[in-house]
Amino acid sequence: xxxxxxxxxxxxNYAQHLGVMLISLFEQTTSRKLISIYIxxxxxxxINKSYLTETxxxxxxxIFFVQIDKKKYKExxxxxxxxxxxxxxxxxxxxxxxxxxxxxxxxxxLIVNRDIKGLWDIDISNYILAAVVEPEFNRHGEIKIAKxxxxxxxxxxxxxxxxxxxxxxxxxxxxxxxxxxxxxxxHDQDAFNAVLVDKAxxxxxxYWNQRTSKYQLMDSFKLSNENIFSERENELAILHYTGYSKxxxxxxxxxxxxxxxxxxxxxxxxxxxxxxxxEMIKLLSKKLVVFGTGKASQLLTERLICLGHSIxxxxxNNKEQWNSTFYNKKIYGLEKLxxxxxxxxxxxxxxxxxxxxKLQLEKLNFIESIHFNLGWKRR
Numbered sequence: 056x057x058x059x060x061x062x063x064x065x066x067x068n069y070a071q072h073l074g075v076m077l078i079s080l081f082e083q084t085t086s087r088k089l090i091s092i093y094i095x096x097x098x099x100x101x102i103n104k105s106y107l108t109e110t111x112x113x114x115x116x117x118i119f120f121v122q123i124d125k126k127k128y129k130e131x132x133x134x135x136x137x138x139x140x141x142x143x144x145x146x147x148x149x150x151x152x153x154x155x156x157x158x159x160x161x162x163x164x165l166i167v168n169r170d171i172k173g174l175w176d177i178d179i180s181n182y183i184l185a186a187v188v189e190p191e192f193n194r195h196g197e198i199k200i201a202k203x204x205x206x207x208x209x210x211x212x213x214x215x216x217x218x219x220x221x222x223x224x225x226x227x228x229x230x231x232x233x234x235x236x237x238x239x240x241x242h243d244q245d246a247f248n249a250v251l252v253d254k255a256x257x258x259x260x261x262y263w264n265q266r267t268s269k270y271q272l273m274d275s276f277k278l279s280n281e282n283i284f285s286e287r288e289n290e291l292a293i294l295h296y297t298g299y300s301k302x303x304x305x306x307x308x309x310x311x312x313x314x315x316x317x318x319x320x321x322x323x324x325x326x327x328x329x330x331x332x333x334e335m336i337k338l339l340s341k342k343l344v345v346f347g348t349g350k351a352s353q354l355l356t357e358r359l360i361c362l363g364h365s366i367x368x369x370x371x372n373n374k375e376q377w378n379s380t381f382y383n384k385k386i387y388g389l390e391k392l393x394x395x396x397x398x399x400x401x402x403x404x405x406x407x408x409x410x411x412x413k414l415q416l417e418k419l420n421f422i423e424s425i426h427f428n429l430g431w432k433r434r
Contacts (some may be wrong), residue, residue, distance in 0.1 A: 182215060198235070294314060348386055
């Protein structure tokens with residue numbers, strides 16, 4: 056029978072999450088012994104390599120760690136605390152030169168919830184790749200593609216290696232990034248979309264890459280979301296934890312974090328505790344202020360309350376919110392922070408406008424990580 060060839064990219068920061076993803080993959084796939092795993096090694100420690108190897112071997116499968124030339128990416132810009140591993144997908148066809156047919160690329164920050172063979176068996180003989188469309192995409196001008204072009208998420212890609220190589224996709228994407236990496240937001244994903252026209256790739260059903268950011272700000276979201284998961288199980292063949300907040304963060308506001316936890320408990324990393332947990336315990340002696348009063352702030356507040364933290368007050372840039380209350384605490388403008396003793400408070404920003412708010416706080420001489428931070432870590 057045909058082997059299912061899976062490829063992923065990881066550095067040491069993401070090795071645990073790669074392990075959790077692989078466990079979900081094997082648990083859901085009946086033909087797991089026909090799976091081969093190829094890991095493009097972005098700097099995985101020897102202990103995490105041994106954990107990953109033991110995990111894969113337990114399911115009767117094979118794992119191979121592949122080295123690439125990282126120097127070609129070192130001058131490219133990286134954003135949001137990402138590493139240059141964000142670009143290593145470009146090296147897949149070169150690194151897997153011994154494979155001639157197709158591979159399935161999977162990001163580390165996802166959970167597989169359906170037999171992966173259903174995705175593997177999709178015919179892409181006439182396409183360079185297959186991926187899921189992001190229908191809300193609106194940055195066509197920024198990445199220099201036609202307004203009518205569809206845009207795909209590169210976290211799940213079924214890749215036709217032969218056509219990829221023939222069309223020099225990696226070379227074209229790298230050329231694009233040399234010019235554009237400092238101006239675009241999503242690294243390899245923007246590059247692939249810029250060099251591939253619609254007819255070159257096949258749109259997949261949404262359930263093969265269901266991004267949790269779609270659910271994150273839904274009114275129906277609850278921190279305990281087993282019912283949501285079971286009700287929507289059929290549309291979550293692959294659950295992709297997109298957005299800044301991740302399920303392994305202490306202050307995670309991710310929907311379906313419990314699904315990640317379920318597989319984490321089966322892994323060699325089951326005793327993992329978020330580093331920011333210790334940081335938050337240290338903050339108990341300080342006044343905790345939340346910047347933002349939207350849905351993200353609501354979810355963060357509920358998470359903080361759940362963990363036993365109390366909030367002193369809220370800050371918002373919207374003047375209409377000032378002097379009203381949010382979770383029974385008063386809402387102030389930025390001027391309130393200017394009067395505070397910086398040693399006595401810590402600010403958690405709960406907003407998609409973090410970069411703008413960061414600049415505002417820095418003008419008041421607040422220092423990132425010392426006096427404020429995003430309400431959840433980025434890696």
